[in-house]
Amino acid sequence: MKRLLFQAVFLATGMIMGVYASGDVGLDLMCGALVAVCCAAVGEYASGSWLAMALIVMLDCGACLVPAWYLMLPIAAFNAASSSAGVDGSRFLQALVPRWLWLLPMTIVIFRSIGSHVPSDLSIIILMVLQTVLGFAAGLLCTRCANLAREVRRLQDSRRDQIRRLRSQIAENDEDRALAVRTATLAERTRIAREIHDNVGHMLTRAIMQTEAAHVVAQVAGQEQSAQRFCEIHDTVSEAMTLVRKAVHDLKDEGTDFASQIETAAHSMDGAGPLRVRLVNGIDSAPAAVSRCFATAIREALNNTVKHSQARNVSITLRDFPALWQLCVQDDGTVRRSSAEAVAMQFIRPDDSTGIGISDIEERARALGGSAICGPYHEGWRVFVSIPKPASGSEMTQPEKGAH
Structure with a gap:
């Protein structure tokens, strides 16, 4: 917009000087003004193009042949100042010709004015020369400002991109730090639970056994008062053992x-055969009882797949619904004929020892208020476990098998 404003001023000044010199707006001046307007418009929206250069050359050459056109030289000089801006190296030499061609008609006009003895013509030519030089300087200034504006925008874009990268890196570092802290916290809780179980738990178990033995000896010796004391000590140590066991389980769950x-x-089951397992886990977190239930179901399902089927692919999908958690383990293998009866017995008779794996899955699901369905599905075998979420404020627990 600034470029067009400058050129409008130059055009108006040229027209005024033309009217002042000739007393009328001639056809030559109108044609020159029309070419100057075209040159300004093309130079504004297609600077450096062959059309812009052609119009500059036309205006400069016309000023050499038509005297009235020299009044439009400031516009030609203005556009010539930016004719090489944005031009690649192969066209740079071509852009130099229209860039400095305006000097030729200005020189011709100057030589013509030397022989002129009319003061008005001489003053107009001097003003035209100064205005042409001013137009070239203004074109250089506008081009420089445009280049600086582009450089500023480039630096701003680069700065914004760096800020986005830094923010992304900081976010990733925060996530890694949070994950590392959580992993260290979980590992420390597990270590504390193991230390309590291996040291304090065993010592309390030994104390319980010793108090029981002392109670029996005191009863045999007829020392009823001592036997009563040993019984009280046994109850106290047993209560402490229960509290320690609960603390260990809580730490293990956390x-x-x-x-x-x-x-x-x-x-x-990696390495047990050519079995490809695809895991899709849609659950971010769940209570420890649910974790153990799902982990046990997955291990047992994979174990049965390897032992009793010819499956090559297993899909494990976990879904988190508003009211329940869901696990689905589906393989694509048919059951071997030699193993079909055993697997069927595991499914139909869960109390039988041969079906202890599937029975354990069903027992764990029922203990959490859920259900488990194991059986053939879509030419394969599927283990489907669904566990409802506990009500708000309640805790989900599951009895530990073989707990100390």
Whole structure:
């Protein structure tokens, strides 16, 4: 817009000087003004193009042949100042010709004015020369400002891109730090639970056994008062053992990471055969009881797939619904004829020892208020476990098998 404003001023000044010199707006001046307007318009929206250069050359050559056109030289000089801007190296030499061609008609006009003895013509020519030089300087200034504006925008874009990258890197670092802190916290809780179980738990178990033995000896010796004391000590130590066991279980539950536990269970049969396991985990977190239930179901399902079927692919899908958690383990293998009866017995008779794996899955699901369905599905075998979410404020627990 500034470029057009400058050229409008130059055009108006040229027209005024033309009217002042000739007393009328001639056809030559109108044609020159029309070419100057075209040159300004093309130079504004297609600077450096062959059309812009052609119009500059036309205006300069016309000023050499038509005297009235020299009044439009400031516009030609203005556009010539930016004729090489944005031009690649192969066309740079071509752009130099229209860039400095305006000097030729100006020189011719100057020589013509030397022989002129009319003061008005001489003053107009001097003003035209100064205005042409001013137009070239203004074109250089506008081009420089445009280049600086582009450089400023480039630097701003680069700065914004760097800021986005830094923010992204900071976010990733924060996530890594949070994950590292959580992993360290879970590992420390697991270590504390293991230390309590291995040291304090064993010592309390030994104390319980010693008090029971002392109670029996005191009863045999007829020392009823001592036997009563030993019984009280036994009850106290047993209560302490219960509290320690609960604390160990709580620490173990808090030290359980759902995603890593499911990932470990999904790859528990790696190396057992050409079995490809695809895990889709849509659950971010769940109570420890649910984690153990799902991990056990996944291990047992993969174990049955390897032992009793000819499957090559297993899909493990976990879904988190508003009211329940869901696990589906589906393979694509047909059951071997030699193993079909055993697998059927595991499904139909869960109390039988041959079906302890599937029975354990069903028992764990029922203990959490859920259900488990194991059986043939879509030319394969499917283990489907659904566990409802506990009500707000309630805790989900599951009895530990073989707890100390």
